[in-house]
Each structure stands twice: as C-alpha cells, then as structure tokens.
Amino acid sequence: MAAMFSQNPLMNGPNYSVNDAPRIGAPEGAREHRFDPYTDNGGSTLAIAGADFAIMAGDTRLTSGYSINSRFHPKLFKIGGTTADQKDATIVLSVVGFAADGEALKERLDAICKMYRYRHGKPMSVKACAQRLSTILYGKRFFPYYAYAILAGLDEEGKGAVYSYDPVGSYEREQCRAGGAAASLIMPFLDNQVNFKNQYIPNSGEGHALVERERRPLTRREVEILVKDAFDGAVERHIEVGDGLQMMIITKSGIEEVLLPLKKD
Amino acid sequence: MFRNNYDNDSVTFSPQGRIFQVEYAAEAVKQGSVVVGIASKTHVALVAIKRNAEELSSYQKKLFPIDEHVGIAIAGLTSDARVLSNFMKQQCLAHRLTYGRSMPVRTLVDMIGSKAQINTQHYGKRPYGVGLLVAGVDDHGPHLFEFQPSGMTEEMVAFAIGARSQMARTYLEKNLDKFADCDREELIRHGLKALKESLVQDRELTVDNTSVGVAGADKAGVVEPFKVYDGQEVSAWIESVADDKEAAPAGGSGEGETMEVDS
Amino acid sequence: MDHRPQAWGRPRDDVYGPYDASYLHNNQPKTATQSPIVTGTSVIAIKFKDGVVMAADNLASYGSLARFTDVKRLRPFLSTSVVGFGGDVSDMQFLDRHLNELAIDEAYEAEGCSAGGLGSSAQEPDASPGASKGQLNAANLHKYLTKLMYRRRNSFDPLWNQILVAGFDSASAPFLASVDLRGTAFTSPSLATGYGAMLAQPIMRKYAATEEDAAKLTRDDAVRVVRECMKVLFYRDARSLDRFSLAVVTRDGVDISEDEVLEQQSWAFAERIRGYGTQTV
Numbered sequence: 001m002a003a004m005f006s007q008n009p010l011m012n013g014p015n016y017s018v019n020d021a022p023r024i025g026a027p028e029g030a031r032e033h034r035f036d037p038y039t040d041n042g043g044s045t046l047a048i049a050g051a052d053f054a055i056m057a058g059d060t061r062l063t064s065g066y067s068i069n070s071r072f073h074p075k076l077f078k079i080g081g082t083t084a085d086q087k088d089a090t091i092v093l094s095v096v097g098f099a100a101d102g103e104a105l106k107e108r109l110d111a112i113c114k115m116y117r118y119r120h121g122k123p124m125s126v127k128a129c130a131q132r133l134s135t136i137l138y139g140k141r142f143f144p145y146y147a148y149a150i151l152a153g154l155d156e157e158g159k160g161a162v163y164s165y166d167p168v169g170s171y172e173r174e175q176c177r178a179g180g181a182a183a184s185l186i187m188p189f190l191d192n193q194v195n196f197k198n199q200y201i202p203n204s205g206e207g208h209a210l211v212e213r214e215r216r217p218l219t220r221r222e223v224e225i226l227v228k229d230a231f232d233g234a235v236e237r238h239i240e241v242g243d244g245l246q247m248m249i250i251t252k253s254g255i256e257e258v259l260l261p262l263k264k265d
Numbered sequence: 266m267f268r269n270n271y272d273n274d275s276v277t278f279s280p281q282g283r284i285f286q287v288e289y290a291a292e293a294v295k296q297g298s299v300v301v302g303i304a305s306k307t308h309v310a311l312v313a314i315k316r317n318a319e320e321l322s323s324y325q326k327k328l329f330p331i332d333e334h335v336g337i338a339i340a341g342l343t344s345d346a347r348v349l350s351n352f353m354k355q356q357c358l359a360h361r362l363t364y365g366r367s368m369p370v371r372t373l374v375d376m377i378g379s380k381a382q383i384n385t386q387h388y389g390k391r392p393y394g395v396g397l398l399v400a401g402v403d404d405h406g407p408h409l410f411e412f413q414p415s416g417m418t419e420e421m422v423a424f425a426i427g428a429r430s431q432m433a434r435t436y437l438e439k440n441l442d443k444f445a446d447c448d449r450e451e452l453i454r455h456g457l458k459a460l461k462e463s464l465v466q467d468r469e470l471t472v473d474n475t476s477v478g479v480a481g482a483d484k485a486g487v488v489e490p491f492k493v494y495d496g497q498e499v500s501a502w503i504e505s506v507a508d509d510k511e512a513a514p515a516g517g518s519g520e521g522e523t524m525e526v527d528s
Numbered sequence: 529m530d531h532r533p534q535a536w537g538r539p540r541d542d543v544y545g546p547y548d549a550s551y552l553h554n555n556q557p558k559t560a561t562q563s564p565i566v567t568g569t570s571v572i573a574i575k576f577k578d579g580v581v582m583a584a585d586n587l588a589s590y591g592s593l594a595r596f597t598d599v600k601r602l603r604p605f606l607s608t609s610v611v612g613f614g615g616d617v618s619d620m621q622f623l624d625r626h627l628n629e630l631a632i633d634e635a636y637e638a639e640g641c642s643a644g645g646l647g648s649s650a651q652e653p654d655a656s657p658g659a660s661k662g663q664l665n666a667a668n669l670h671k672y673l674t675k676l677m678y679r680r681r682n683s684f685d686p687l688w689n690q691i692l693v694a695g696f697d698s699a700s701a702p703f704l705a706s707v708d709l710r711g712t713a714f715t716s717p718s719l720a721t722g723y724g725a726m727l728a729q730p731i732m733r734k735y736a737a738t739e740e741d742a743a744k745l746t747r748d749d750a751v752r753v754v755r756e757c758m759k760v761l762f763y764r765d766a767r768s769l770d771r772f773s774l775a776v777v778t779r780d781g782v783d784i785s786e787d788e789v790l791e792q793q794s795w796a797f798a799e800r801i802r803g804y805g806t807q808t809v
Contacts, residue, residue: 084333
C-alpha cells in the first residue's frame with residue numbers, strides 16, 4: 001500500500017499515465033483468424049475451342065449451402081471492350097467458385113485490359129490476356145482468389161483459344177475444359193465427345209490393334225448441342241447447377257450471347 | 266537593369282498581387298496550337314489543329330479519350346497533359362469500379378482543378394503548363410469545361426484556347442445562340458469554322474492537321490461514347506466547310522439538309 | 529507544485545494513488561468482429577411493377593435474449609433507395625453513419641451540378657421528386673456497398689451483415705440486390721436474409737418467380753405478400769418480433785412506416801405441435 005502513495009519514481013515507475021515507451025508484444029496489424037473469408041457459390045462452367053470459334057458456357061444459379069440465392073447470376077463476362085457495355089469485346093472470362101472473388105478478378109482483368117488499350121492504342125491479344133490473368137492470380141498466392149477461371153477468345157491466327165486456370169494461376173491452353181461444381185461430371189463427357197477418347201473404329205482389331213476414331217474439329221452447331229447436353233446432364237446429378245444456361249460464342253464477327261433455360265429444381 | 270524579383274517561384278506574390286509563375290504557365294497555353302470545343306443540348310465536340318515540328322515529323326496529338334464519356338483537347342506542354350490525362354483516366358476507372366457508373370464530368374474537372382491548384386501554392390513545384398478543354402456527357406447531358414494551369418475550371422457553352430484562339434472565340438461569340446440546338450454535324454462544322462478563323466494566313470485545314478472528337482447524350486445518358494476522328498475520317502467535314510462552300514446558304518443548317526435529304 | 533511537466537494537470541498521486549496506465553493501452557492484437565453480438569434477424573424484399581417492398585422486424589437480439597425491441601433496421605438513402613440490414617447491429621450503425629456521410633457528399637455534388645448548368649439540359653426540371661438526376665441510384669449504392677464489404681473481408685475485419693438494397697437502376701427499372709459480409713453480391717426478383725431465406729423466400733417466389741412475374745404484381749399485392757411472410761417468420765423464427773418496419777420504394781420516393789404490427793395472428797396450430805424435446809403427450 002505504501003507504494004501506492006509513494007512519489008518515488010523508482011518504486012512504481014514514472015507517475016504519468018501515458019506510456020510513450022514503444023509497444024511490445026503483438027506485431028503490428030496481427031489479426032486473429034476466425035472469420036472464414038471464403039464460401040463456395042456452386043455453379044459450373046465449360047469452354048470448347050473450335051477451328052474458327054470458341055464457345056464459353058456457364059449456368060446462372062448462385063447457391064450458398066442448400067439455398068439458391070439467385071436464379072440469374074451470370075458467370076460469363078466479356079473482357080476488354082472500350083465501353084462499359086463491352087460491345088466491342090473479343091475475350092470472354094468465366095469464373096466459378098467464390099462469387100465475390102470471381103467478380104473482383106473479372107473487374108481487375110477488365111481494368112487492366114482497358115489500361116492496356118489506353119496505353120497502346122490496341123486491344124490485348126488473348127495470349128497476352130491469358131498470361132496477365134495468371135500473374136494476377138499468382139499475385140494473391142497466399143490469399144488466393146478462390147475462383148476457377150477459364151478464358152476464351154480467338155488467337156492471332158483466328159483459331160479458337162481456351163485457357164484454363166487453377167485458383168493460384170497455373171494455366172494452359174486447351175481444346176476444352178469444364179470448371180466448377182460439376183466439372184468432374186462434365187469433363188469425362190467432353191473427353192469422349194470432343195477429343196473422341198475411347199472411341200474406336202468398330203471391327204478394326206483386337207486389344208492394342210484397335211484403331212482410334214479419327215479426330216476432327218467440331219462444327220459450331222455440334223458444339224452448341226454438346227454444351228446443352230453436358231449441362232442437362234450436370235443439372236440432373238448436381239444440386240448446385242441449374243436454372244439457366246448462358247452461352248457466349250466468340251467468332252471473328254464478335255461475341256454472340258445465348259440464354260437457354262435449365263431445370264430449376 | 267530591371268529584373269522581376271517576384272517570379273522565381275509560385276509561392277511569392279508580387280506587390281501588385283500577382284503570381285508570375287502562374288501567369289507564365291498561362292503563356293505556355295498560348296504557345297500550343299488552337300483547340301475549340303462546343304456543346305449543344307445533345308452533343309459536345311472538340312476540334313483541334315495538330316502541329317508538326319518539321320515537314321518530316323509526325324503531327325502531335327491534340328485530342329485524348331479519357332473514358333467512354335469524356336475526352337480532352339490540350340494546348341501547351343503535351344507531356345504535362347499526359348500526366349493529367351493519366352490521372353483523369355485512373356479516376357474515371359476507379360469511379361466506375363466503385364459505383365458502377367461513369368464519373369460526373371464536373372466531379373472529374375474539380376479533381377484536376379484541385380490537383381493543379383496545389384502546384385501554385387507549394388515551394389519547389391511548377392504549375393502545369395497546359396490548358397485543357399474537357400468534353401464529356403453524363404446524366405445532366407453534354408458538358409464542356411475549360412481548365413487553366415492556375416487550377417481554374419469553368420463550364421463553357423463554347424470555347425477556344427491556344428495560339429491565336431481569340432479569333433476563334435470571336436467566331437464562337439458571334440454564333441453563340443445557334444449552338445444549343447445544333448445537331449452533331451452542325452456542331453462539328455461550327456467548330457471547324459471557328460478553327461479556320463484562327464489559322465495563319467496561308468495555312469488551311471487538311472486531313473493531316475485536323476482532329477475531331479465528339480460525344481453525345483440524351484436525357485437518359487450516354488448514347489455516343491467519346492471518339493476521336495483523324496486523317497481521312499475528317500475529310501468530309503473539312504470539305505463541308507471549305508471556302509467555296511462558305512458562300513452557299515446562310516448558316517450551317519442549310520448544308521446539313523442538302524447532304525442528308527435525298528430529293 | 530510538481531516540478532515534472534509530465535505530471536501537470538493529472539490527478540495527484542499522493543491523493544489518488546499512482547494511475548494504473550495499463551488500462552490505457554492494450555498489447556493484445558487488434559481485434560475485429562469475430563462473431564456478431566447484438567443481431568437483427570431476417571430482412572425480406574420483393575419487387576413489384578412500380579418498385580420494391582422491403583420489411584424487417586424491429587428486434588435486436590443478444591443471443592437468445594430479445595434485448596432491444598425498437599431498433600429500426602431499414603433506412604432510406606437520398607430518398608430514392610432503401611437499405612435493409614440483417615446481422616450485427618453495431619456494424620449496421622457504423623454503416624448507417626457511413627451512408628449518412630455518403631449521402632451528404634452526394635447532395636453537395638448535386639448542388640454543384642444544378643448551380644452551373646450552362647450547356648447542359650438544365651432547362652427542364654426533373655419530373656418526379658424521387659428520381660434525382662446524376663445522383664447515386666440503388667444500383668450504384670449497391671455496387672459501392674459491395675466494394676466496401678469485400679474490402680473489409682479482405683482485411684479480415686468484416687462488417688457482419690447481410691444487406692438488401694432496393695430502389696431503381698440507371699434504366700429506371702426496379703432494382704433489388706443483396707450483399708453479405710464476404711462481399712458476395714446478387715440480385716433476384718425477391719430476396720431474404722437469414723431465416724427469411726428458408727421461410728419467406730419460397731413464399732415470395734410463388735408470387736414472383738421471375739422478373740416478368742414481379743412486373744405484374746401491384747403495390748398492394750407486394751405489400752400483402754411481405755406482410756404474410758413477416759407473419760410466417762414470427763411464427764417460426766424464435767429471434768423475431770411482431771413489430772416491424774415496412775418500406776415501399778417507388779419512383780415517387782421512399783415510404784417507410786416503422787411501427788407496423790402483425791395482425792390477425794393465429795396460434796391455434798401451436799397447440800397441436802407435439803414431439804419436440806421432452807414433451808411426449
């Protein structure tokens with residue numbers, strides 16, 4: 001008790017209340033991590049490259065858990081047009097996974113494409129855009145965008161180009177790719193129908209002598225039907241997929257958008 | 266010998282209450298080639314004379330698109346203009362990202378106004394040596410703003426800045442009442458006519474030295490994004506204001522009709 | 529007189545004892561909202577042909593305690609939009625103050641525009657008082673709130689709310705959208721937060737499954753559906769109240785009544801409920 005009334009600075013330190021000594025203990029900005037910043041909003045996407053076109057497709061359902069938040073929430077975005085309505089865009093990005101990250105990713109890529117056009121006076125090529133998207137994703141390697149992205153457009157030779165990504169930026173150019181909740185349902189179907197995997201010419205031999213069916217580029221009409229079939233199948237077996245099918249067909253004359261109904265159950 | 270002691274920096278007033286560095290910056294604007302801007306109820310147009318340093322060189326750009334609804338015309342130091350242009354572009358993009366709408370033109374102009382003013386009040390800084398005409402459309406319709414190195418900004422119906430711009434302004438003042446109801450083509454022709462007034466004796470408008478930029482809007486919003494026209498794209502407009510056609514029907518409206526009406 | 533300036537103006541140690549300075553600074557890590565404390569339950573809203581109806585009850589719960597029974601969870605913005613908050617009430621109040629600032633800034637900008645309309649179409653004054661040209665509409669506001677919420681989640685300091693925004697978009701069509709504490713944003717003809725997503729949303733979707741259906745509903749229809757939903761929520765949501773706020777936003781402006789009462793309740797069904805917990809007969 002004596003110490004309480006003591007004026008001796010040595011006994012209980014300087015008697016002023018504001019401590020100007022440097023703070024020790026927690027590092028600056030340390031945060032407790034209990035809040036989970038991620039959710040999965042379901043949905044599925046799909047892209048197929050053709051000889052002179054590319055098709056991107058995605059369902060329009062947005063879920064959280066067992067609830068359907070929205071029956072129309074597009075996952076496909078035109079990228080890099082001169083105006084906000086993206087009338088003259090030539091590239092399409094699809095994102096599936098965590099919707100807020102997907103939205104942020106799309107807006108960043110679009111802003112970058114717009115700055116590119118402003119600085120260089122020409123639109124970004126799909127190849128350049130694809131590389132840039134990878135860099136953006138890897139830039140958040142330690143707090144990733146939880147989004148599976150697919151980029152589609154036409155390459156320098158006018159051929160359909162599809163680039164697929166994982167959430168931290170690994171990417172490759174492919175003939176076709178399915179992403180999102182029903183990717184594991186759609187991808188094997190695509191392997192068989194687009195790349196003719198496990199398709200052989202009947203009576204061409206036994207075992208290893210079997211001759212594979214010759215691969216040929218699909219026509220636009222064929223691909224459109226394929227996409228619809230793939231999604232009808234996914235809707236049947238996956239609860240997070242349904243409501244609407246949004247399709248974008250990229251050709252040299254621009255991007256065509258098609259909306260088709262899917263089962264709403 | 267007389268030497269001005271009050272023009273070494275922009276933080277010192279002269280005894281007459283002037284800041285010479287800012288006034289010198291305004292002189293830099295007058296060194297740039299002339300640019301003209303006019304706004305009507307539906308459109309806003311910018312027209313400019315481009316200069317080439319010598320016969321062999323290319324022409325210096327005068328009009329810059331900022332965002333889909335805004336463009337600028339510059340007179341003065343091009344490099345200073347680029348700094349402001351980049352800033353405006355960034356601000357417009359940021360506004361679009363946060364609010365999902367195009368930035369109101371006045372808000373944008375106020376931002377460069379404040380930015381330029383800082384340079385007139387801090388030691389070691391230099392005012393921008395460039396004047397701008399900012400043309401844009403927003404929910405309130407088309408707008409034309411003037412920007413000066415001092416940081417002053419003002420909304421205009423029509424204006425011209427740059428070398429010999431007084432002649433162009435005289436033309437604009439004379440025809441002031443016509444602008445509000447002009448259509449897109451008439452507005453551009455008025456701009457080009459004003460531009461011609463400012464040309465030196467034996468120069469004339471050519472496809473090489475003329476730039477035109479237009480944006481349009483109605484009450485609902487942007488209907489025509491800002492676009493710059495150069496080279497052959499402007500030849501029809503230049504021909505329509507050629508001297509021999511000048512004598513034809515009074516005013517621009519008559520010409521517009523003969524061009525469009527098929528009778 | 530104490531000779532040390534540091535002690536001047538402070539309580540004398542010989543009288544009051546030395547000040548315990550440890551109260552003034554904490555060496556703990558900076559904490560964010562890790563979980564909501566005082567919470568509001570569902571907010572529900574449905575579009576109709578001329579606008580949007582939104583409702584939320586006036587209760588703020590502290591866990592299972594009905595702590596504050598007169599908390600208004602709907603607020604207008606610029607008299608053109610309505611914002612409804614579910615989730616943490618203190619974060620709601622923070623957002624409320626933030627939106628007030630935003631609204632004031634917006635009002636100043638609008639003043640600047642109308643003051644100097646030279647070449648612009650300042651000739652014609654706005655037809656309806658609700659729609660103010662050039663000001664943030666509900667779509668703009670929703671975009672802004674989405675960015676705000678997403679930024680806070682990125683810094684692991686979320687605002688623990690789910691928010692509904694109702695009003696009109698730039699094409700002057702009815703607008704209704706939601707944003708949550710992670711920045712996930714979406715729109716739909718009808719929306720509900722919390723328990724409302726389970727209990728009210730199916731009812732509302734019966735009346736407005738699509739935008740076209742919603743465009744056929746009248747104001748009275750929409751209000752009736754929302755009242756019905758509030759009743760269902762009061763029956764089944766233990767954290768709800770029978771006093772609620774009802775907002776109707778149309779092109780003429782925002783109409784909020786904050787002291788609505790659920791009428792014609794029928795608890796007859798309750799007697800027949802058997803089999804929960806220990807009750808067996």
